[in-house]
Amino acid sequence: MSRPRITPLQFIVHLAGGVPAAQMLFALLADRLTANPIQRLEQLTGLTALTFLLLSLACTPAAALSGWQELTRRRKALGNYGFLYAALHVSIFIALDYGLNLNALLRDVGSKRYILLGAAAFLLLIPLASTSFNYWMKRLGKNWKRLHRLVYLISPLVVLHFFLAVKGNPLNLSGNISQPILYAAITSLLLLLRLPPLKKALIQLRTRWLPPVKPA
Amino acid sequence: MADQLKSNPVKPSEITPKHVYLSRRDFIKAAGVLAGSMALTSCLPQTVEPPSASTADPAIAKKTDELGDPVNSFDDITHYNNYYEFTTAKEGVAGLAAKFKTSPWQVEVSGLVSQPRTFSVEELIKRYPPEERIYRLRCVEAWSMVIPWVGFPLAKLLQEVEPTSAAKYVRFETLFNPEEMPAQKEKWYPWPYQEGLRLDEARHDLTLLATGLYGGELPAQSGGGLRLVVPWKYGFKSIKAIVKIELTATQPATLWSTIQPGEYGFYANVNPQVDHPRWSQASERRIGELARRETLPFNGYAEQVAELYEGMDLRKNY
Numbered sequence A: 001m002s003r004p005r006i007t008p009l010q011f012i013v014h015l016a017g018g019v020p021a022a023q024m025l026f027a028l029l030a031d032r033l034t035a036n037p038i039q040r041l042e043q044l045t046g047l048t049a050l051t052f053l054l055l056s057l058a059c060t061p062a063a064a065l066s067g068w069q070e071l072t073r074r075r076k077a078l079g080n081y082g083f084l085y086a087a088l089h090v091s092i093f094i095a096l097d098y099g100l101n102l103n104a105l106l107r108d109v110g111s112k113r114y115i116l117l118g119a120a121a122f123l124l125l126i127p128l129a130s131t132s133f134n135y136w137m138k139r140l141g142k143n144w145k146r147l148h149r150l151v152y153l154i155s156p157l158v159v160l161h162f163f164l165a166v167k168g169n170p171l172n173l174s175g176n177i178s179q180p181i182l183y184a185a186i187t188s189l190l191l192l193l194r195l196p197p198l199k200k201a202l203i204q205l206r207t208r209w210l211p212p213v214k215p216a
Numbered sequence B: 001m002a003d004q005l006k007s008n009p010v011k012p013s014e015i016t017p018k019h020v021y022l023s024r025r026d027f028i029k030a031a032g033v034l035a036g037s038m039a040l041t042s043c044l045p046q047t048v049e050p051p052s053a054s055t056a057d058p059a060i061a062k063k064t065d066e067l068g069d070p071v072n073s074f075d076d077i078t079h080y081n082n083y084y085e086f087t088t089a090k091e092g093v094a095g096l097a098a099k100f101k102t103s104p105w106q107v108e109v110s111g112l113v114s115q116p117r118t119f120s121v122e123e124l125i126k127r128y129p130p131e132e133r134i135y136r137l138r139c140v141e142a143w144s145m146v147i148p149w150v151g152f153p154l155a156k157l158l159q160e161v162e163p164t165s166a167a168k169y170v171r172f173e174t175l176f177n178p179e180e181m182p183a184q185k186e187k188w189y190p191w192p193y194q195e196g197l198r199l200d201e202a203r204h205d206l207t208l209l210a211t212g213l214y215g216g217e218l219p220a221q222s223g224g225g226l227r228l229v230v231p232w233k234y235g236f237k238s239i240k241a242i243v244k245i246e247l248t249a250t251q252p253a254t255l256w257s258t259i260q261p262g263e264y265g266f267y268a269n270v271n272p273q274v275d276h277p278r279w280s281q282a283s284e285r286r287i288g289e290l291a292r293r294e295t296l297p298f299n300g301y302a303e304q305v306a307e308l309y310e311g312m313d314l315r316k317n318y
């Protein structure tokens, strides 16, 4: 018991990863997913997937700001939960919504922009999730980091997918768009914080205003 | 009210083979089995029956539309619908509308008519004996229901107020009262909700002003005191809580075509051939079923209404 094998932060991350799935399962069994449970599950899994992607993107700036370096080591798990929920989202769409009827699916939504954007985002997530094992991290070395920068492209794709999936029009700010606007704002902030001057500013903010961090 | 109802004027034309479907209950059972196989059932509650808010006549629940499809449950009809004046969450409308007062209710009929007047819903019910009309409702979001409305043809009211020869369209307006309809405080939509029909559409016998549902009153969340039902058009045309009906010479603006003219047109006839950038209009999910169904042209009412649009390009006039 001298050295815990799992840190509190790790515990929280995995708990957070499991809670939405458990909630959805409970709601499903209790018939609490509205009269149209398949659509509701599609929305919940999509929203959860995007949330985990953004949490994963938040680790680096949060570590820079707080000096808590362990945050950067939880990025991968958060991103993987994002992928798992995205996979659930896509599976529900194909298997439940369309009952695996690929002809009907392609006829109905094959050319829809929001589906194409979602599909692009999902396809791009696959190489990231499949190289998340330590084996690949070691094997790819520097390229691993480069590859995983794809998430900078994936997250805006998903936000666009979101905007086009709701009833409303972002161009004249009308309709049911407050939630996608919120997600777009968070995504933009997290991506902007990658720009070197802003990155530096974050670190300065900590060194100037926050107490120095004990070395680990 | 139920016993004064006349029978449905839509004739049962053909008997379609019973649609093969899994009910929602089966779906949930299947999910339960899945959970069981994951050895999780020990810590899960048994499947809970949803509380039935239904005080509606159980005999009506056994009825079908003229194609042989059963009506949806009172609970699904009244707890899953779009009513953005309350909330954009379909399952949240009923709760937020619980205190909304649907009676007394008045509607002002004005514009290009010889006899402009304000009517109370009570008076309308007395004047025009309520009929039961079992209609399919197809939402532009690609879900659908079968709903036993109670009401009277709009044509009767129009006859009473005598549209002038200049009248070509009918414009409808929903109540604007942000105190009672909380989402009207939000600026995302150009409230009040407005809708419109061409005069011949408005005069069609299928076009209903509904004052009731499932043999009873029209619940607040379903559009009470008074709503429109145009069964061959997407659900958003069937405006709720109507306080104004105005006859006009020019095509009135509608809420959704104001926000997004490229997606929602004035006509909004159910049409599997005209796609929408978001939802499939070729197929739909009937609430309570697992598999999708093919969407029918004019929502299955083509025989009755297609002639209204003869010679029109319905791809342009979507």
Ligand code: HEM
Residues within 6 Å of the ligand: A039, A042, A043, A044, A045, A046, A047, A048, A049, A050, A053, A082, A086, A089, A090, A093, A115, A117, A118, A119, A120, A121, A122, A125, A158, A161, A162, A165, A166
């Ligand atoms: C092949 C890939 C995908 C398909 C076919 C797909 C399909 C859909 C559909 C049909 C909806 C609309 C649900 C509705 O309101 O009716 C939706 C919404 C959404 N999807 Fe996807 N999606 C895909 C990929 C993704 C990915 C990779 C993510 C995130 C990582 C994602 C996140 C979302 C979000 C956030 C929404 C909005 C949910 C809401 O309205 O509350 N999707 N998707």
